[in-house]
Amino acid sequence: MxxxxxxxxxxxxxxxxxxxxxxxxxxxxxxxxxxxxxxxxxxxxxxxxxxxxxxxxxxxxxxxxxxxxxxxxxxxxxxxxxxxxxxxxxxxxxxxxxxxxxxxxxxxxxxxxxxxxxxxxxxxxxxxxxxxxxxxxxxxxxxxxxxxxxxxxxxxxxxxxxxxxxxxxxxxxxxxxxxxxxxxxxxxxxxxxxxxxxxxxxxxxxxxxxxxxxxxxxxxxxxxxxxxxxxxxxxxxxxxxxxxxxxxxxxxxxxxxxxxxxxxxxxxxxxxxxxxxxxxVEGESGNNPAGLSRRNILSLLGLMIFANTIKAQEQKVDGGLADILDKKIPERKTPIVPPGAVSAKNMKDHCTACQLCVSACPNNILRPSGKLATFMQPEMSYERGYCRPECVECSQVCPTGAIKPITTADKSALAIGTAVWIKDNCVVNTDNVQCDNCAHHCPTGAITMIACDPDDKNSLKIPVVDKENCIGCGACENLCPARPFSAIYVEGNVRHHLI
Structure with missing residues (x-):
């Protein structure tokens, strides 16, 4: 039984x-x-x-x-x-x-x-x-x-x-x-x-x-x-x-x-x-080669919890597009960690790299890190999709507190990164054609199109990023038509903040 x-x-x-x-x-x-x-x-x-x-x-x-x-x-x-x-x-x-x-x-x-x-x-x-x-x-x-x-x-x-x-x-x-x-x-x-x-x-x-x-x-x-x-x-x-x-x-x-x-x-x-x-009473020898008593064992477990406690104190809106498989990942100075992670340090200290958030992500933007310091922990990249404002799946499944639970309202105001425009990659400059994909799809209105030549009323327009309103969702990077690197990409924020 x-x-x-x-x-x-x-x-x-x-x-x-x-x-x-x-x-x-x-x-x-x-x-x-x-x-x-x-x-x-x-x-x-x-x-x-x-x-x-x-x-x-x-x-x-x-x-x-x-x-x-x-x-x-x-x-x-x-x-x-x-x-x-x-x-x-x-x-x-x-x-x-x-x-x-x-x-x-x-x-x-x-x-x-x-x-x-x-x-x-x-x-x-x-x-x-x-x-x-x-x-x-x-x-x-x-x-x-x-x-x-x-x-x-x-x-x-x-x-x-x-x-x-x-x-x-x-x-x-x-x-x-x-x-x-x-x-x-x-x-x-x-x-x-x-x-x-x-x-x-x-x-x-x-x-x-x-x-x-x-x-x-x-x-x-x-x-x-x-x-x-x-x-x-x-x-x-x-x-x-x-x-x-x-x-x-x-x-x-x-x-x-x-x-x-x-x-x-x-x-x-x-x-x-x-x-x-x-x-x-059951006849076990009672030998304890490690010299561990009940008090020692509980102290050992308490030490683990205490050590981690101290470390803890230190601390789809466009209707969807076809996958773009030929985009390359830009070299980011600061990796992007998911909304709710609080900071790159909090993610590093608490994540066990179980891949549950990676599996749960419906937008295909989370993948394991290959860097030694954050080996196999989740990082965000936008060549296959972007972090949609209505999605909070990763924050709901994390069992360790590496990604804390957030609501869709929290997410819309949480800056996990900042968009950076690369002039030499933009099709406005390379192909001399007008494009406003980044501004059109930005959910917070952080991107504004301005004339290349203010004195020419027929001048093509280029994007300007308002860093105070950018949340780093990656819509601009993902939907940018430039190849192989997007003309606008997201740099991660070391610590997330509200806009």
């Missing part, structure tokens, strides 16, 4: 979390957006105290249920491991092994140091939620969208508009490669060894493993009924059950209940366990 409840709950979470990264309509997030906010690392970066306390309490009560039910990368590993077992015809294929303690704590220390120092690339690579997000948005989403486009084509043949086509393209080859490499590494480990990644590399798994040593409910042996048949050992994907010593390493146990379901002698139970001196 416990295993069935866990499996159904995990499938529910995994399906909806995956749809977050595939659904380009925003429908799923309206109802289930909270699932992204209860992920551990995003909650720490957002300093979401309620969620952090909730996960700590959940773990201290029931063990690592987070890893087996809530974390999408953990559930993904279970799926790969189960497929491997069926393919090999060996449903009982694991063996007990000792924990690789030095690697677990080394990864955790690296993660904490990176978090405190603001080295976002390390944090984003180690965050399991972000890792799965990159896999889903870069590898699964294109397949999902291709399927949607096929349905749209079929529906169009019968005069139905139940589906509509959407763009399918790789938004960042570097991020695509990282996602592919992550899939390969995690997939191979899960295929061969089950939850090895969770119990050796993942910092979230290590943090919760430290807490789960002291959980109230744990899987324990009934020594009188146990025959030491090792059936529990062979189905333990965390390789944490030693049937000879009748002990379980609860820091690695992900509370999957496989062992309970497999035991034919009713010798394993999930019950409240209390500590008695130095030895636990």
């Amino acid at each position: 416990l295993k069935s409840i866990r499996v159904y709950s995990a499938c529910f979470f995994f399906a909806l979390l995956t749809l977050f990264f595939l659904d380009f309509t925003g429908t799923v997030h309206l109802w289930f957006g909270w699932m992204a906010e209860i992920q551990l690392v995003p909650a720490i970066l957002a300093v979401n105290v309620a969620v952090i306390i909730g996960l700590v309490v959940l773990t201290l009560l029931f063990g690592r249920l987070y890893c087996s039910v809530i974390c999408p990368l953990g559930i993904f590993q279970d799926g790969v491991s189960n497929i491997s077992a069926r393919r090999k015809g060996k449903k009982s294929r694991f063996r007990y092994s000792t924990a690789i303690t030095w690697l677990r704590y080394f990864s955790l220390v690296v993660f904490i140091v990176a978090l405190a120092a603001g080295i976002s690339v390390v944090v984003s690579l180690l965050d399991p939620y972000a890792a799965y997000g990159r896999i889903a948005s870069n590898l699964f989403a294109p397949i999902y969208r291709l399927g949607n486009n096929l349905l749209a084509l079929a529906a169009e043949r019968v005069d139905s508009y139940a589906f509509y086509s959407t763009d399918v393209w790789v938004k960042g080859w570097i991020t695509f490669g990282v996602a592919g490499l992550t899939l390969i590494v995690v997939g191979i480990l899960a295929w061969r060894h089950g939850r090895t990644y969770c119990n050796t590399i993942c910092p979230a798994g290590t943090i919760l493993g430290l807490l789960s040593r002291f959980s109230l409910f744990r899987v324990v042996f009934d020594e009188e009924k146990c025959t030491k048949c090792k059936a529990c050992e062979r189905v333990c994907k965390s390789s944490c059950i030693d049937p000879v010593a009748l002990s379980i390493d609860h820091s690695r146990c992900v509370t999957c209940f496989n062992c309970i379901g497999k035991c034919k002698f009713d010798a394993m139970h999930y019950v409240p366990v209390m500590l008695k001196g130095k030895k636990e």
Whole structure:
């Protein structure tokens, strides 16, 4: 019964979390957006105290249920491991092994140091939620969208508009490669060894493993009924059950209940366990090689939250046009970060590069950064579209506070950048033809056309940008007919401000 409840709950979470990264309509997030906010690392970066306390309490009560039910990368590993077992015809294929303690704590220390120092690339690579997000948005989403486009084509043949086509393209080859490499590494480990990644590399798994040593409910042996048949050992994907010593390493146990379901002698139970001196009642040795007490563990988690808190204190209107694929991205001195990001620094300090905002953007203007300082974090570019005033999708889906929620009213008055006119690129000067695309499509009226020669009433007109009214939406840059570089482009504002 416990295993069935866990499996159904995990499938529910995994399906909806995956749809977050595939659904380009925003429908799923309206109802289930909270699932992204209860992920551990995003909650720490957002300093979401309620969620952090909730996960700590959940773990201290029931063990690592987070890893087996809530974390999408953990559930993904279970799926790969189960497929491997069926393919090999060996449903009982694991063996007990000792924990690789030095690697677990080394990864955790690296993660904490990176978090405190603001080295976002390390944090984003180690965050399991972000890792799965990159896999889903870069590898699964294109397949999902291709399927949607096929349905749209079929529906169009019968005069139905139940589906509509959407763009399918790789938004960042570097991020695509990282996602592919992550899939390969995690997939191979899960295929061969089950939850090895969770119990050796993942910092979230290590943090919760430290807490789960002291959980109230744990899987324990009934020594009188146990025959030491090792059936529990062979189905333990965390390789944490030693049937000879009748002990379980609860820091690695992900509370999957496989062992309970497999035991034919009713010798394993999930019950409240209390500590008695130095030895636990279920027969676990009680050794703590890392010398970590409950107080030390909570202090460690508190340090992570405190470090991030300190860092936090430092801190479609035209009816649509066809895609223009031959535009080139201008060299911006300051990258443009999404409305609601507050500043480039806030984005750098809080973003885990999970790619959820990139997947949710309906205008195709968000893509992963290739710069080391902001590696895989979202940046804006306008060669495929522009930031429409009525769209606030990215601010609604971010679980870490890197992009804060805003309304359409907020967005219309929020300057994320400033348009810059390049005289030598403008068709008025290069082709001697009149063009007012930039002024015509500017939603705030920040661009005015003035005569090249004030003394000539028939003079062609050129644009002048009112920097006080420009919000940096990129409509001018996207709709400019100049090739390959637009005659007007947007420079990002280091810190966003109201106009």
